[in-house]
Each structure stands twice: as structure tokens, then as C-alpha cells.
Amino acid sequence: MSWYIAIGIITVGVILTLIRALKGPTPADRMVAVDSMTTITTALLVLLGLYFKRYIYLDIALVYAVLAFVATLAVARYMEGGL
């Protein structure tokens, strides 16, 4: 039962950041929302890995965190005008 509450709270967080990413007025708003959404999704993947008892979810979370970091840096560089 308590698993459902913890995973539900984090899923509501993902949905809230998705709302801001869909309606943000400037591109910077959308990118800030997507950056936070990737961090929240990493924590959600680790929790789901313990819920389903699958060790492979930790690898997925690690690769997802690395790729999200590189993507955020690339988009920030592009918004700055240096790419």
C-alpha cells in the first residue's frame, strides 16, 4: 500500500512539470521544466525498480540521468547562441 502512495506522489510531480513544459511562455521555461522532469523521472525509475524487484532498472536510471545531463547542456548551449 505504501508503495502506491510514494509512487503516486512522484507521478503527480511528473505530470505537474509536464503541464509547465507544455504551456511555458518562453523556450527557457520549457527547458527548465524538462530538466526537472528528468531528475524526477530518475528517482521514479529507481523506486519502480525496487517495486518490480528488477535490478536492470537501476542501469536504465543511470543511463537516463547521463543522457538527460548531456541533452540539457546541449540545449543550454544552443539557447546561448554558441552552437
Next chain:
Amino acid sequence: MILNVIGWFLVYFGAVFLFLGALGIVRFPDVYNRLQAGTKCTTLGAFSAIIGVGILHPAWLAKTFIIALFILLTNPISSHALGRASYRSGVKLWEKSVVDKCKEFAECVEERNE
């Protein structure tokens, strides 16, 4: 038993912080306010939740510690890059913001050069 209690406490602490960070992203008025709410809350929340999972299942502690350390190192870097990029791409501050240290610093450098 005591490890179970500590692990659940960390998981719920992290979940509530992640939710509050997402709420701040929706409710705050400005790019910079949203950046502050989003990145600080999600750094602490993700760190706490992932370490809590590692304490609940001690065989996974090494890999969860690696993931948490990676988030702790890279999230401030990406938030700093996003803030600098949004300032240089010309996003205005909120009209009730009172201090702009970046502008003051640019004026100070200009005066020194003249």
C-alpha cells in the same frame, strides 16, 4: 527493522520534496524563480529517495549511491548552464524582482574599462 524505518522515511521525504519542486515549477512567475524551485528541490528529493531505496534493499546500495552521487554532481551544473543561457538569450526578470547582480556586475566592468 530500524533500517526499514529509516529507508521509508527517506523515500517519503524525497517524494514530498519532488512534489513540492514540481508545484513550484507550475506556480512561480518567472524563469529564474522556477529554476531555483525546480533544481534545488529536485536535487535534495532525488538524492534522498534514491538513498532511501538503497537502505531498504541493502544489496543495491552501491549502485544507488553511484546514481545519487551523479545527480548531486550534475544537477547544479545543468541548472547553472540553463540560468546563464536564459539570461544571455534575453529573458526578462519578473517585474517585482528587486535585485539583478548580473547587470550590476556588467555595469561595474564597463565603468572600470572607461
